[in-house]
Amino acid sequence: MVSHRKIATLRDVAEATNLSVATVSRHINGSIKLPRDTMERIDSAIQRLNYRPNPHARSLSLGRTESIGVVIPDIANPFFARLAAAVERAAAAYGLGVMLCATLNQKERELDYLQRLARNHVDGLIFVTNRVDDGEVARAINAAKAVVVMDEDVDGTTASKIFADNERGGALAARHLIAAGHRRMAYLGGAASLMSTRERLRGFQSAIDEAGLDPALTAGFFGSYTIAHGLEAARAMLDAPEPPTAVFAASDEIALGVLTVCRDRGIRIGRDLSLVAFDDVGPLDLFDPPLTAIRQDVDSMGWQSVVRMLDAIKGEDHQAAPQRVPVELIVRASVGPPVR
Amino acid sequence: MVSHRKIATLRDVAEATNLSVATVSRHINGSIKLPRDTMERIDSAIQRLNYRPNPHARSLSLGRTESIGVVIPDIANPFFARLAAAVERAAAAYGLGVMLCATLNQKERELDYLQRLARNHVDGLIFVTNRVDDGEVARAINAAKAVVVMDEDVDGTTASKIFADNERGGALAARHLIAAGHRRMAYLGGAASLMSTRERLRGFQSAIDEAGLDPALTAGFFGSYTIAHGLEAARAMLDAPEPPTAVFAASDEIALGVLTVCRDRGIRIGRDLSLVAFDDVGPLDLFDPPLTAIRQDVDSMGWQSVVRMLDAIKGEDHQAAPQRVPVELIVRASVGPPVR
DNA sequence: ATGATCATGTAAAGCGCTTTACCAATCGCT
DNA sequence: AGCGATTGGTAAAGCGCTTTACATGATCAT
Incomplete structure (x- = not known):
């Protein structure tokens, strides 16, 4: 005996209770007040038939989903x-x-x-x-x-x-780096036309200005928020005639790229080169070394x-x-x- | 002049083309063959009105979504x-x-x-x-x-x-550890009743058997696939009278817990203690040290x-x-x- | 000329639900 | 007794789409 029972519809519970679909619908949606026993009849029928409204019918009728x-x-x-x-x-x-x-x-x-x-x-x-x-x-x-x-x-x-407060994040990173004594720094951003990349840079630069430092000492490398770009930018940055002593990576991913290049080249992050990341969603505390970062409140x-x-x-x-x-x-x- | 134009319906394109909704519907769904110019009339009207079928109406009618x-x-x-x-x-x-x-x-x-x-x-x-x-x-x-x-x-x-081939994963991990010379090992699993935890353990043990080693030397620690459990289990494991020389963590997260505890205690992974993780989805290659792992083909x-x-x-x-x-x-x- | 066949359509039901517009009966008042 | 308000409902339209069943005219073999 195969129990191939169909899914119950509103109409089924209306029939089961000897009421009209309208009444049942309005009771379900709370737009009608019914005598106690009618309500109980409906509720028990819903229970018994395991009725659930069809979301598509509902959406279609209501216009929302x-x-x-x-x-x-x-x-x-x-x-x-x-x-x-x-x-x-x-x-x-x-x-x-x-x-x-x-x-x-x-x-x-x-x-x-x-x-x-x-x-x-x-x-x-x-x-x-x-x-x-x-x-x-x-x-x-x-x-x-x-x-x-x-x-x-x-x-x-x-x-x-x-949005995150990108500008402030950039400033926070710069101040931290400046406080540690850095003057020649690099900013590794995403696409140059992206708001987030621009704002983080602007904040970074404003802190440099604020400290009365020479902004020309900070190089910018733009590309995308990816490990791949991090790798590439890190290499370019390190191969420059006068490499920076500190870098601000505009995303975790970019920082991971930097990390990888430095590992390969024997450059010790935190000693030979300082690094601040942005996002702080990965387990940055478990990396080598644990990465200082600007955390977004995701x-x-x-x-x-x-x-x-x-x-x-x-x-x-x-x-x-x-x-x-x-x-x-x-x-x-x-x-x-x-x-x- | 506010252009508060309503969203076009099938009926709108039917009216615009002087056809019935049925005809248009069937043309859209490819269940009718129409003369070339009729087709073009329909297509251009759809374009012009920017018509898109309402997914809820469609679902309701079709019974699928x-x-x-x-x-x-x-x-x-x-x-x-x-x-x-x-x-x-x-x-x-x-x-x-x-x-x-x-x-x-x-x-x-x-x-x-x-x-x-x-x-x-x-x-x-x-x-x-x-x-x-x-x-x-x-x-x-x-x-x-x-x-x-x-x-x-x-x-x-x-x-x-x-499912992933958990059993084989466990065996792979054990063989790798055994080949490196380990005899006293630990398995850090998730919940003991979870299939994946059991299977990975079974594979691990079968490789031990296969190698003719003493299975009693391998301790099991069960809990959940979380960093928290990794921390706890790592501590318990290290505090045992005879701590293992190698550990197989049944998830990345658990391995991260182990990593953290070891960092805190000055235990060097890969030298003082060997570790194999399972999953390999995090950037395990960037950890300290890069973690050997069983990779799932997600x-x-x-x-x-x-x-x-x-x-x-x-x-x-x-x-x-x-x-x-x-x-x-x-x-x-x-x-x-x-x-x- | 005649039916058969094909091409090009149309009308209408139905999917499951909400909601508007009504209606009958009862109740409280004056 | 007569009136309006309240209570406890109902019938039916409509949301936008698919699909079945049917219609009309043209084409074609006989």
């Missing part, structure tokens, strides 16, 4: 993974599902998700990119429903925005992005200014006095 | 993050969306997702857990539609299964889980036996000859 999309370059990257995890946690706390979309940094995929999701698939989109946009993605974002842009800006968008960013998302969905005016999430200097063992 | 769910303990964990990324990539390649669900290892959330998603929210579920189940989750899995269980078994389920697991998912959705008989994905020994610098 009770879920949001998270568009992210790459989940395998620890920074984005933690960001996604933070968003997920916050979303779950607010009863929202999360649709995950990895773009692999491809414009096509960004646009595709923006379309598919913003259409009607989800109520809103938390968008984080790693690419510099030519305007097309910006247009798509502005055309979409509720969007909050996180971590990296997309020029020309009117969405709510959440959890807070994720949470706040969801909060602003809910505001955006409710149609509330988002604040014009991007929200800045504080960063923090975590001192470990990769910074020492300069050697020459 | 073109998306799958991934249930995972914690996305912030690099191993699961990479697994999720691999699944995402494969799913995207097959035109499937991915709904991400983090359970934080809570039974309630596992059950909740199993319900919500398996109901009708997604076409199938890729389920990975970290918990030992009391039977309830197993029942829910069996009741759900297409499910593939990955990485860790759930006892009593009839789903398709994809990408392959993710991809294959999607392939089997598609089979399951199509209702094809899944193979009875779990699929085993090969593992590989990656030799770095954390294993040396024993000291006493």
